[in-house]
Amino acid sequence: xxxxxxxxxxxxxxxxxxxxxxxxxxxxxxxxxxxxxxxxxxxxxxxxxxxxxxxxxxxxxxxxxxxxxxxxxxxxxxxxxxxxxxxxxxxxxxxxxxxxxxxxxxxxxxxxxxxxxxxxxxxxxxxxxxxxxxxxxxxxxxxxxxxxxxxxxxxxxxxxxxxxxxxxxxxxxxxxxxxxxxxxxxxxxxxxxxxxxxxxxxxxxxxxxxxxxxxxxxxxxxxxxxxxxxxxxxxxxxxxxxxxxxxxxxxxxxxxxxxxxxxxxxxxxxxxxxxxxxxxxxxxxxxxxxxxxxxxxxxxxxxxxxxxxxxxxxxxxxxxxxxxxxxxxxxxxxxxxxxxxxxxxxxxxxxxxxxxxxxxxxxxxxxxxxxxxxxxxxxxxxxxxxxxxxxxxxxxxxxxxxxxxxxxxxxxxxxxxxxxxxxxxxxxxxxxxxxxxxxxxxxxxxxxxxxxxxxxxxxxxxxxxxxxxxxxxxxxxxxxxxxxxxxxxxxxxxxxxxxxxxxxxxxxxxxxxxxxxxxxxxxxxxxxxxxxxxxxxxxxxxxxxxxxxxxxxxxxxxxxxxxxxxxxxxxxx
DNA sequence: GCCGTTTTCGGCCCGACTGTTTTCAGTCG
Numbered sequence: 001x002x003x004x005x006x007x008x009x010x011x012x013x014x015x016x017x018x019x020x021x022x023x024x025x026x027x028x029x030x031x032x033x034x035x036x037x038x039x040x041x042x043x044x045x046x047x048x049x050x051x052x053x054x055x056x057x058x059x060x061x062x063x064x065x066x067x068x069x070x071x072x073x074x075x076x077x078x079x080x081x082x083x084x085x086x087x088x089x090x091x092x093x094x095x096x097x098x099x100x101x102x103x104x105x106x107x108x109x110x111x112x113x114x115x116x117x118x119x120x121x122x123x124x125x126x127x128x129x130x131x132x133x134x135x136x137x138x139x140x141x142x143x144x145x146x147x148x149x150x151x152x153x154x155x156x157x158x159x160x161x162x163x164x165x166x167x168x169x170x171x172x173x174x175x176x177x178x179x180x181x182x183x184x185x186x187x188x189x190x191x192x193x194x195x196x197x198x199x200x201x202x203x204x205x206x207x208x209x210x211x212x213x214x215x216x217x218x219x220x221x222x223x224x225x226x227x228x229x230x231x232x233x234x235x236x237x238x239x240x241x242x243x244x245x246x247x248x249x250x251x252x253x254x255x256x257x258x259x260x261x262x263x264x265x266x267x268x269x270x271x272x273x274x275x276x277x278x279x280x281x282x283x284x285x286x287x288x289x290x291x292x293x294x295x296x297x298x299x300x301x302x303x304x305x306x307x308x309x310x311x312x313x314x315x316x317x318x319x320x321x322x323x324x325x326x327x328x329x330x331x332x333x334x335x336x337x338x339x340x341x342x343x344x345x346x347x348x349x350x351x352x353x354x355x356x357x358x359x360x361x362x363x364x365x366x367x368x369x370x371x372x373x374x375x376x377x378x379x380x381x382x383x384x385x386x387x388x389x390x391x392x393x394x395x396x397x398x399x400x401x402x403x404x405x406x407x408x409x410x411x412x413x414x415x416x417x418x419x420x421x422x423x424x425x426x427x428x429x430x431x432x433x434x435x436x437x438x439x440x441x442x443x444x445x446x447x448x449x450x451x452x453x454x455x456x457x458x459x460x461x462x463x464x465x466x467x468x469x470x471x472x473x474x475x476x477x478x479x480x481x482x483x484x485x486x487x488x489x490x491x492x493x494x495x496x497x498x499x500x501x502x503x504x505x506x507x508x509x510x511x512x513x514x515x516x517x518x519x520x521x522x523x524x525x526x527x528x529x530x531x532x533x534x535x536x537x538x539x540x541x542x543x544x545x546x547x548x549x550x551x552x553x554x555x556x557x558x559x560x561x562x563x564x565x566x567x568x569x570x571x572x573x
Numbered sequence: 574g575c576c577g578t579t580t581t582c583g584g585c586c587c588g589a590c591t592g593t594t595t596t597c598a599g600t601c602g
Contacts, residue, residue: 027585031574063575103592138593188602201602227590234590244602246589260589264602273585276578277576282587538579 002047002485003074005039012036012066012078018085029379034061037265039070041319043518045487050074092118098156100148109134123149132204143553154240158196162506162543164241167221168200171243174201174219180210182250187260192313195509196476199242201260205250252284255297259283263316273306273322312491314549318515330551334528336545338555340563341370342538344415344438344469344501344529349394350375351383353534356401356410362535364408370564372436372529373398374398374413374469377425380442385417388430395433409564411435416468420444422458424465431441432462436571438501440469441482449483456484457492466571467527468493470503470510477507486515496523497573499559501527502551505537508512516551525570526551526565527559 016032019025038061039046049056051074054203056067073079076554090272095118096107110116112124113134125131126149131142148155149395151221168186175184181204185191188201206212211232217225226234231247248256259267260283274281278289286305300310308325312333315321324330346352347359354362356373363371375387375394384395395412397412402410417425424431424439431437439459447455459465472481493500500519502511511519519526530540530550548558555561 025574028574030585034575061575065574101600105599136593138596140592144591199602233587260602262602264586268586275586280587284588305594 002045002051003077005042005046005312007384008046008070008073009036009040011069012039015079015082015085017097018082018089018146020097021089021093021107022085023104023108030065031061034265035066036279037318038062039316041514043514043521046070047074048487057323069563090117091540092120093174095119096122099145099152100155101144102148106136109136114402119149119152127536151236151240155236155242157240158198159241159475160196160506161190161193161546164190164197164200167237167239167241171200171202171219171221175204175212177247178206178215179211179467180207180208181212182206183253185257187246187257188262190318192263193471195506195512195547199244200244202245203253203257204245204247205253207248213245235479244282248283249390250297252292252296253297254301254379255281255285256283257300258299261313266316266322269318269322270302270306275358277306306417307433312549314546315552331554333549334545334553334555334558334561336542336566338558338561339528339541339545341368341372341560341567342530342532342541343372343411343413343467343527343560344374344503345371345435345538346375346383346415349372349390350385351533353542356397357405358535359532359538360401360405360408360410362538364405368408368409368538370409370567372411372413372438374415374436374438377414377416379417379425383442385425386414388427391426391430392433413438415440417442418455418459420447420455422455422461424459425489428462428464431462434464435568436466437464438467438469439465441473445473445479447482449485452482453485453488454488457466457547460489460492460496463573465496465498466573467499467501467529469501469529470505470508470531471500471515472510472512474510475507476509481510486518490519490522490524494522499525499527501529502544502548502558504528504540504542504547506540506543509543509547511547511551513547513550516548516553520551525559525561526553529560 012032013036016029019029038059050071056062056070057064069079096102112129116125126142126146128427131137132139168190172184172186175181183205185203187203189197190200204212216233217235220235222235223238225237230553234244236242246260257459271281274286278348280287285293288294303310309330311321311325342363345359347356376383378385378387391414398410398412412434414434414440418439418441476480500511502516516526526546530538532538559570
């Protein structure tokens, strides 16, 4: 299959790493990193654009040279420039860049003085006390590096957003209770609602001498302190999660909140806009030529001075949000209240933990108008998949419950396995009885991309098929996404009147943000579903909504914002 | 390597903290 955008982005990142080790021009290195980010966030396939001979140079951060490199990668599957670089740098050096505190300059020094060229030689040199002999290094640096080497596995791990949610809320509540504290807010990728976070960024304004830093460092879950200053401190919690705290004056709070929310690329772009207007932008505000602060108290001030609407944090990835804000065409992002029901859940009849009735009541309590009951099919034996007869009996049970229960409509559904040949794991006449049919891949994850794509499209050919559940089948941190030609699948879904799911399970969040936007741009609606396996998980909609917002989705882009009547109509192909 | 409402050359975001220096380089976010 054609080279994916992610692969092209990885090539550029790799080149940037290697150039960095070589001590190349930092701006060239940044150009490669910027390009990698652009490529990663694109909602069209570059291979496709190359095939159609479109002008890649018109993409931001892609100039003549990088456009040629993209074409080379697409056409030959490799890049000569990368091969050349790989052969001139020891392969272990790139790993060394991941050690916190080690940048390209120190790295080169260690290589030149001690012949350090990978993690092993670094550790050996540090243990033997040889690092401290290198100019610019001392005993403390040596000790820190040894410690970082030990923690490397832990520190390079990213956490699921939902994994840190409780802790983040506790920490914010704890800080808000401290005397003299005026405002405490989460920033960083946590606030932007990225599906995973590498650390937490917290912003505080407090009166002078409030002792907020001591309080922060004294938080019960803190394991060690990395740095401690008067305005900024960094700690590591027992879970390995790093937390940064910044203290700023209230007049700067908006500027600081904006700055520490990021993303980095978004911030740099805003600063450049400031420079073009003759201002200086930093975390303390926007300053004119005389050094007078002309904005800073709120984020809205910052954006409005730049001639823009306030941009929701989920959009701040430098993927066109600044242009949209300047032109007043930011999307009106979906909110949880827009959802009218849930289209994917399980009960004890397959692998759920709660009964049909309990799930129905819980959904009604959440204000849902409808809930689709979608057990597994028999091919998925480990999850208690249903045979045809069992499904028919379950449909009867759902009908019966619908008779007696008011305030919510249960939809008869199924999460049917898409078998390796693209057929569905349930007889046609049984599928006909359903209100909604989700198809999902639960086996054969590693098929080649064109085979996998054909398999899915063949499944969608079935007239009963409505929604492709968790399309790539990824489990973050556990299983990679299936190789799929998502553009073809989306086009096929549109032609057939099918939909793709955004599965709200925190480890899935599948579709991801880029694919959500790709769907929106094609006019393909997304089904936002929890795949709840218990009553408590019905509230996972909030995770799905966050992902949808990152994908620029509005109410109209999501299938289950429709009322029951329109939903049922949309499910008739 | 990219980019242009000062510019097709000469810029490229900006500040905090640490550790090693003895006024600052390196790293990080």
